[in-house]
Structures are given as structure tokens and as C-alpha cells.
Amino acid sequence: MIDVLYFAWVRERIGLPKERVETDAATVADLVAELKSREARYEAAFADPAAIRVALDQELADFDAPLAGAREVAFFPPMTGG
Amino acid sequence: MIDVLYFAWVRERIGLPKERVETDAATVADLVAELKSREARYEAAFADPAAIRVALDQELADFDAPLAGAREVAFFPPMTGG
């Protein structure tokens, strides 16, 4: 079980800010593949992986990062602070 | 006749902030030579020309700038504003 968070247009496309996901995915990329296979709105949100950033337990991470031990993964577009 | 102004340690070495000088000097450097020949305090103030900056009519100038037409010449150390 892992908490999955979405921000900005990723959140809007998926239609929710947060969900708990039951998964055995080994990496972030595996989780994304699993989500995309579930419903069209995930397919739409993750259509262009280059446009998506990932944080694992609130630290920036890569798509090939292992999920083992992580409690929270977040997906969002490139940040636009400042 | 030209107004000659001194600032910072140039002023202190010469002992006054401003004087009117009767001169036929063609350039700033000629005026400096004339002043140095007058008294030891000028000699002391202008001992190292590389340490002195010049303004002619309130614009930075060089020692070889002509004095013709200038109403005011100022001598001072490198500036330390900011």
C-alpha cells in the first residue's frame, strides 16, 4: 500500500489529489504502467512521462527509483515557483 | 582662473577643500605640476598620481585632458561608495 499524490494538471487529469494504491510495483515506472493500464484518465495524465516529475517520500526522485519502503509517491508537472 | 576642489585624503593633505587658481596650464597634468612646485603640501598630496582621480566640470577625466574652457577641476582618491 502506498499513498499516491497528484498536483497541478496531473491532479486535474486524474480527478483527485490523493489515493491509496495496493501495488507490488518494484519501481515508480512500474507503478505508472500499472496506473495507466487501469483507466483512461491515468493514461491521459501520464501520456508524456518527460512532462512529469516524481517525489518519493517528499524528495525528488527518478522513474527508475525502487518503491520498496516508500510510503508516499507524488506526481506533478515541472515546478513553477518563485 | 579655475576652481580647484579636493576631497578625502587629498583635501586633508592640502589642507583645504577648494581654492581658485590663476593658471595658464594647458592640461590637468600641467596644473598638477604647477601646484606641486608651489608648496610641499601639494607635493605630498600629488606624490603618487596613480592614486589620484580627476574630474573636469564634474565629469571623470584623465590627467592629459585639456583645461581650456573648464571651470572646475577636482582631485580625489579612488571612490569608495556603495
Next chain:
Amino acid sequence: MSVVRVQSAPFDLGAETGAFAARAAGAGAVVTFTGLVRDDTGDLQAMEIEHYPGMTDRAIRAICDEAATRWSLAETLVIHRHGRLAPNELIMMVATAARHRADAFAAAEYLMDYLKSRAPFWKKEIGATGAAWVAARPEDEDALGRW
């Protein structure tokens, strides 16, 4: 010392800047940067700033800590707002204090470059005819390369 504040409430740039300079006494050089909501089209009604509450504070502190290892800094301050802002409202500010101006300037620019692209904020512009997420600018990502 680093102070980081992430808040929906407005802040008083004048009061913050005055207090920061007072706290930084002995430093010699204080630089501030302030970002305001800009209305380029004349059509902007509001800017909505979303953030990732669990991550925002720690991400900003990590950027401040890194700045403190790179330059000799007496103090740093980051204030960043989230929520709905009107045109010309202040979005955020950074302040840096150092003995010499080169450190204070470099650290402020570094903080801004990293806050732009590595702190979890997202801006959405709400206009009369629709809303759009602000796209990250390639120049902002490129700017990180200089550090």
C-alpha cells in the same frame, strides 16, 4: 540562520525587509528579491498557487542549506505564498545577508533559480476567458546549470 515561511496570508515586504536588515546587523550587504503577480495580457483575474505541503518547507530548507555551504551568509529568509493572489500582489521574497555584496547577490540568485524549478509550487493563471497552468520555462531549468 535560515527562516522559511510558506503561507497563504499576504506579507509586508517593507516590514520584512526592515526586520531582516536589523537582524543582519554586522553583515554589511543585504539583497532581497521579490516576485509579484504580473498581468502580461491585461486579462488576468487571479493567480492560483498550489503547493505540496509535506514537501515544500523541507525542499526550501535544503536549498537554503546548500546556499549556506556555498557562500558566507549571515542570514537567509524565504517567504512564499500559496492560494489565490490578485494581480500585483506579492508572491514571494528571498533575502540574503553577507559581509560582502558578491556573496549576498550570488546566494539570492541561487535561491531564486532553485526555488523556481525545485520547490514544489505550481502556478495557474485565471483569466476572464479561461485558466491555464503556467509552463516551466526552459531558461529556468537552464539557469541551474550555472551553479
Next chain:
Amino acid sequence: MSVVRVQSAPFDLGAETGAFAARAAGAGAVVTFTGLVRDDTGDLQAMEIEHYPGMTDRAIRAICDEAATRWSLAETLVIHRHGRLAPNELIMMVATAARHRADAFAAAEYLMDYLKSRAPFWKKEIGATGAAWVAARPEDEDALGRW
């Protein structure tokens, strides 16, 4: 627009910064630099700042004008004090406003580099055991080479 003020009276950094940002509405990015009297030795009683009244204002305006040709600036502000200042008092400030932060930062650094070495101010440090004119630093002259 450029505002230049050369004065012996103290100024309120907070109030000036707040008013500047309000005036610069629409600009997006505001950078300020503030210089304070630093006491490196623990011995400083005062700093005396001498200037060349007839030249100061025009020299600063020329620097601001040059900055305005180099970067896209909405507003600039320079305030510089002269006379006798106590440790930790504010000596001067610059503020720049632009659409984008790169312009605001570059212009503020440019103004500071030129004010340091091309505006007719001279600082004297008054300590318990004597007084000494602050020497120009070679790095300050060198800094002009980058523009």
C-alpha cells in the same frame, strides 16, 4: 523611471522597499541591495562619508541611465547617505524592477559595481585609536570589467 536621492538623513529601508514595489506594480521582479556600516574590528565608532555635491547626483543618474539602456527596467531607485553614520546604520540602497528576475538582478549588480567605483563618495572609518580612509579594493575595480 529613475529616482536618485543623496542625503545625510537616515532612510527607512522597509518603507522605501514597500513603496518601490508598489510603484513597480506590473514588473514581476524587484531586487534591492542595502549596504550597512560594518564593524570588522569591534573598534569602529563611526563612518564618515564625504561626497562631491555637484557631481554626485549626475554621476549616479548617468549610471542609472546606462543600466536602463542595457536591461529592460521598469524602475530604479538609488539612495545614498553622506555624513557621519554609526555602526549598523544603513549607508545606501538600490532597487530595480523588471519583468524578469535576470534583468532585475543584473541591473542591481551593475548599479552597485559602478556606485562603488564611479560615484564620488569616500568613506572614513573613525575608531577609538584613530581614523583611516577606506581604501578602494582592487576587486571592486576589477568587477567593472564584467559588464
